[in-house]
Amino acid sequence: MALIVHKYGGTSMGSTERIKNVARRVAKWHDAGHQIVVVPSAMSGETNRLLGLAKEISTDPDPRELDMLASTGEQVSVALLAMALQAIGKQAVSYTGWQVPILTDSAHTKSRIQSIDDVKVKKDLDAGKVVIITGFQGVDDNGNITTLGRGGSDTSAVAVAAALKAAECLIYTDVDGVYTTDPRVVSEARRLKTVTFEEMLEMASLGSKVLQIRSVEFAGNYRMPTRVLSSLTDPMMPLEEEAQSGTLISFEEDTHMEQATITGIAFSRDEAKITVRGVPDKPGIAYQILGPVADANVEVDMIVQNISVDGKTDFTFTVPRADYEKSLKLVDNGIKSALGATLVVGDNKVSKVSVVGVGMRSHVGIASQMFRTLSEEGINIQMISTSEIKISVLMDEKYTELAVRALHKAFGLENG
DSSP: OOEEEEEEOTTTTSSHHHHHHHHHHHHHHHHTTOEEEEEEOOOTTHHHHHHHHHHHHOSSOOHHHHHHHHTHHHHHHHHHHHHHHHHTTOOEEEEOTTTTTEEEOSOTTSOOEEEEOOHHHHHHHHTTOEEEEOSSEEEOTTSOEEEOOTTHHHHHHHHHHHHTTOSEEEEEESSSSOBSSOTTTOTTOOBOSEEEHHHHHHHHHTTOOSSOHHHHHHHHHTTOOEEEEESSSOTTSOHHHHHTOSEEEEOGGGSOGGGOSOOEEEEEEEEEEEEEEEEEOOTTHHHHHHHHHHHTTOOOOOEEEOOOBTTEEEEEEEEEGGGHHHHHHHIIIIIHHHHTOSEEEEEEEEEEEEEEOGGGGSOOOHHHHHHHHHHHTTOOOOEEEEETTEEEEEEEGGGHHHHHHHHHHHTTTTOO
16 A cells, blocks of 8 residues: 555644544554554644743743753654554554654754655554654754744655655644635635645745645645645544545646636735835845845745835835834834935734635736725725735735635635
């Protein structure tokens, strides 16, 4: 049969009873003849609890020690899951990232995977064992434990699947797949049977919380078929039914792009806007504003520079809301005077709404339909950005849900 990687999120591992359910599900797949590697997250809430303890000790904890602390959550999960599998008669062995080893760079709290040694894991699989590997973590060249950043277990799972040349990576979570938009906002939202890597990457980067962005990048780069499905179903449901459930993230050639213009509507309330007014319109001005912002480790998203009037222009960009105050101070205190700008203003009550779909490559009129729909709802567009398969607009936050519902209906996404 096939080598399959299972990944279980914190909710799936949230109690000993749920861990026992995971063990039963894993055993079912193993009984069917598959080789199984499991990559679980820490139990729900555990990473936050550990980081909270660190903050009680120090307002600015050392990143290396944070990784030492945070990595213990996944170690608990893999050990408990191995015990649960052994209790139902399965041979199982658990490993931390450094035992495999999963080699990363040395950027503590946000490291990146460089290589995975598959020798030990393959030997255990060939011996008939279920192998359980901690997600979210690895080890650098100096032997220091590292972590991949929040949501890093998804990335770990896809990376392990790619290294082992698995047939598929199954991401078990508390939702039953990827939807056309958030069902909590639009009750008619529809679960997608398939979505392309490109579309999933755009949706993840634009606010969809189903998968971590880097895991989608990994899956796309290594062409690893990845399925999102629910761990809250009956663990003993028929394997054939479970294997076809959820949403398969696959390749564009496997989808019918002519049949679906727009795949989904993504939105993010985690937005803030900063405008620098009266900036001299000359070469290099964008770098002089955004360079220091990037150096402060702030990610800039949408950018607009107005038409020059009398040699002056306004320059507007968006940043994550969590970085708003830091970015506003940086621009107002240093960059403004250095450039001779007249004013710096900001707004942290904005949101971004996006339409996504590979079908946009072969259909015209998507932008006009989107803008007309928003206009009919009385929603003002503050900024626009586009790529080959998405259009994003910035708006007042209070219109977010109205915009999502209107666009979902306008593009007929409830119909399938």
